[in-house]
Structures are given as structure tokens and as C-alpha cells.
Amino acid sequence: MITSVLVANRGEIACRIFRTCAEAGIRTVAVHSDPDADALHTRVADAAVRLPGATPADTYLRADLVVKAAIASGADAVHPGYGFLSENAGFARAVLDAGLVWIGPPPSAIEAMASKTRAKELMGLAPLAEVTPADLPVLVKAAAGGGGRGMRIVRRMEDLTAALESARAEATSAFGDGEVFVEPYVEDGRHVEVQILADTHGTVWALGTRDCSLQRRHQKVIEEAPAPGLSDDLRAQLHGLAVRAARAVDYVGAGTVEFLVSGTKAHFLEMNTRLQVEHPVTEAVFGIDLVAEQIRIAEGAPLPDEPPPARGHAVEARLYAEDPSRDWAPQTGTLHRLSVPASVRLDTGYESGDDIGVHYDPMLAKVVAYAPTRAEAVRKLAGALEKATIHGPTTNRDLLLNSLRHKEFTTARMDTGFYDRHLPDLTGPAPDPLAPLAAALADATGRSRFGGFRNLPSAPQTKRYEMAGEEHEVHYRHTRDGLEADGVRVLHADAGRVVLEVDGVQRKFEVSRYGDQVHVGGVALKSLPRFPDPTAQHAPGSLLAHMPGTVVRIADGLGEGSAVEAGQPLLWLEAMKMEHKITAPVTGTLAALNAVPGQQVTVGSLLAVVEPT
Structure with missing residues (x-):
């Protein structure tokens, strides 16, 4: 029996796993970077181990330090959560080699599905070997990792080379692996996935479907279970393909198989060999605790032959510290107050008074509503978000509210292009004039x-x-x-x-x-102030950082004196796991360039000045 679990993660998912462990009487151990020394997941754990440093590469991605922390703290098991090392086969092996219990799939299964190209080969599929105009639009995609990193949509042949280079650079920075591939891009498709759960005795469950079509930058914003409007035949096809993928790699534990659905056809995307962010909607509909099941499976317990029946509907909204009206710019600062009605489930890594830093994902919380029907669940979630108290940096709360009440969503006619079509309407200023x-x-x-x-x-x-x-x-x-x-x-x-x-x-x-x-x-x-500050003026054409972050690269051949066109990319900032392109505001000459790769900038930092022609 597992007695002590170290969670190799931070924030919301670490707190969520600790909650299940506490209910089971299992001791909990947190690891933390220096910025997370007083984070909520560090505070609520029974014990905590410091990982010296600030960046993920120096802390949460250091498999050796995490294993040492588990041994030093007396933990007998490791749960990876999601992100960071959760799909790293080498880390899973290191945990097992240290004599610890790994609460996850076998390293061989992680390895088999780690590369999206190899995963497609296992499913009898293959990416495009050569792109022609007839194949457009296409999607350039990183073979490793996830979360929308290293993905680019290409609609014109002349944009393909730049998209490949940009995707490779981002994938190398995010995952240490610059391999990318190209596949057809399905316009107006729905992102549908199947939750699987498998034990060590050969039983594999397909726990219904989830719809995750509302996405920004290929990262999910609103998810629900079950996916609405699927025919019985299509649902059975998705379940069958998901179980087939699990059995192909002798899968054990919780995982997710993702598809793009267009009409009645399902296109296999990938298999995520870990717990998903959106797992609470499946828990609500099936009345189970997936983390508790992961622990039981790791202890060798068998699953019943059939999963419990699905009942009702659940919808989850991801609350981010970001400004959707400003290219989804992440926000930082003190979260003065966070409170939501008790009628919904709140999974969060923050409490009132906590600071939102620059080093990690800007998700503040997941708000989940469950009800007998989809319409009731959507209404319940929207009402809870409207009544929530969120004081501090700008969030996407209004976007979530407007999305949940949009006719395309309420009638279940949404697809992955939802925000491409409706973002200006969903973020337009409509605050109370009083x-x-x-x-x-x-x-x-x-x-x-x-x-x-x-x-x-x-x-x-x-x-x-x-x-x-x-x-x-x-x-x-x-x-x-x-x-x-x-x-x-x-x-x-x-x-x-x-x-x-x-x-x-x-x-x-x-x-x-x-x-x-x-x-x-x-x-x-x-x-x-009553009178504007005359010193707060900047020269026309000044480019100011609208978020804190790191300059990751400068456009090739760019320097002071270069001629630039309006809209031309000049440099890229990375903040909270997202890359942001800074473009020339006007056509003219680059009069000043104050940024260099690796430079840390704060809000309002002068990056460059373009003198208009």
C-alpha cells in the first residue's frame, strides 16, 4: 500500500492530487522552485522539498532532483500530474529504478506515444511526406510535447518555410526537441477526446467523451462531458479507437486519446499518456475520482469489468490571468481576492493574497459545474462565474461568460475556429457604465x-x-x-x-x-490622477512590453537602421509558457532596438522604436 506520495508538479494539479491523497490517508510531499516557496501547493503539503532555481528547466524539469527529493522526504510513490515530466519516459524509469512506485503508465507506453509521428504510425497513419498547394491548409506540429506549443496553421505555400522554422524554434525551446511534422488541417472540426483507464490485469475502460473545441492558440479554454451531438455509431467508433490505442502499447493508468471530428469522420490526433487538465468533467459524469483510481491501479488493484454508467453533464472553464483583447497577454501581480459560489467545483493553485508570477502557466483555476442536462450545467457555470469575486490582474472571466452564453455554444454548434470568428465580439468593452x-x-x-x-x-x-x-x-x-x-x-x-x-x-x-x-x-x-503625467509620454512608434517576460529571439537580419513594414515580426517574447510576436506598428525605419535574446523585461519596457516613413 502506498503511504506517501510526492507530486512532481506545482499549482492547481498538485493541490488537486494532494486533496485525494489526504482523503485516502496518504502523506503528501511537494517540490517547489524558489518563486513557489510560499505557493499554495507548498503550503498545503505535509512536507516540501526545495528545487533551487526559478525556471522550469532548473527545477520542475530536473528529473534527478525530483527523484532525490522523493527519497530524501521518505515518499514511496511519485505522481507526475500533467505537464513538466509527466510524459517523460526517462523520468518514469528513474522513479522505478529508485525503488519508488510510479503512478502512471509504463515507460515503454510513454515512449511509444511520446512522439506524435510514432503514435500515428502505431495507429496505421502517417504525416504528409510532401506538401503541395492541393494539401492546403496544413498544420505544422511539434512531434514532442503539447499545450499548443510548436503548432502553426499554414494557408499559403509561401508561408510554409517560415512556419516550419518558427515551430522548430518554439518546440526546441519548450521541449528540447525540434522535430516537427505536417498534417492536413481540418477546418471547422471539433476537438473530441476519450478518457481511458487501464489496470495491470488487462481491463481497459473508455470513460465517455469530452468536447474541448473552444481553444485559444491550440490550448483549451472550455471543456465538457459528454461531447454533445455525437451519434451512437461515432461514439462507438471513438471508444473503439481509444481502446485500440491503449492496447497497442499495453497501457496502464489514466490517459486520453484525442481526435478531430469533422461530420461523421474521426481523425486521430495523439494519445496523452497522463491525466488531462479537463479530467474533472469526466469525474463528475461518471461519479469517480480518477486520481484515486490511478493510485489503486499503481497498487495493483483490478478494475471492475465495466465502468460505472454516465449520468448528467459537466462543463469546465479555465480561468486565466490573461487579457484576451490584447492577444491573450498573460498578466501578473497580486490576486487580492478569489472566491466562487459553493455550487460549483473549484480546482486552484491560488488563494486570496497570492502573487501571480511570470515563470509558469497563467491558469488561476478550473471552475466546474455539473447538472442533469447540458443546458442546466452551462447556465449554472455561467451564473457562478458571474457571481465570482476575482480582484487583481485582468482575467478571461468576461470572455468565459460571453462564450458560455453565445448562441453557437448554447446550441452545441461550436468548433475549433470559434474564437477566430468571434473573439472581437466576445471581448468588446461592455462594462457597467455606472x-x-x-x-x-x-x-x-x-x-x-x-x-x-x-x-x-x-x-x-x-x-x-x-x-x-x-x-x-x-x-x-x-x-x-x-x-x-x-x-x-x-x-x-x-x-x-x-x-x-x-x-x-x-x-x-x-x-x-x-x-x-x-x-x-x-x-x-x-x-x-487628476492631471496626466507629462513624463509618461513615449515617442511615436515606440514598442513597449505589454507583459513581463523573456526575449527569446530577434528577427533574422534585423538591426538599427533596418527598413521594416507595418505588421512585420521584429522579436518574440515568452511569458508563462506562451510565445508572443511583437510586430512593427508602422512602415518605416528601426530607429532603436533595446532588446537582446535572453533579456528579462517588465511591463512598459521600451523594446524598440520604429520611425514612420
């Missing part, structure tokens, strides 16, 4: 020494706020009856709560302030 006024009134009462009473009306007061990228100016005055604003009746105002009446309708606002950042309900505002 939010700046509520912020100003709360600030006025919170800062006034003697309250809002005045024997005579005062001169109008003015405050400025930035909301959804736009500046808003509000006016109010103090009177003998309290605060007053044109067209709005102020029923109550204090530092934390404002009640307004507009056209006979009463509106209530909860207000929180953190320095110059103000949250009014779900709306984030920035308090602006």
Missing part, C-alpha cells in the same frame, strides 16, 4: 473625514478612471442631503458599498480598492 460613478462615490465617502454632509451644496467634484481601456470622467457633489449625481439618485454610499437608483430601478455595487486599482462588482477600474 461602475465609475460607484467607484467615485465610494472613494468620496471613504476618504472624507467628516462624511458626506454639507450645509450648502459644494462645487462639483470630478474623478477619472480607466475602464476597459477607455478613460471615464464622472461628476458628483456633496449636498446637505448627502452625495448627488446628475440623473442618478444616491440611496447609500460608503467605502465598500454603493446603492443607486436609476429610472426607478435600485442597483447595488460592492466596491473594493487596492491602491489605484478599484473593483466594482465584476468590473475592474484604474483610478487616474
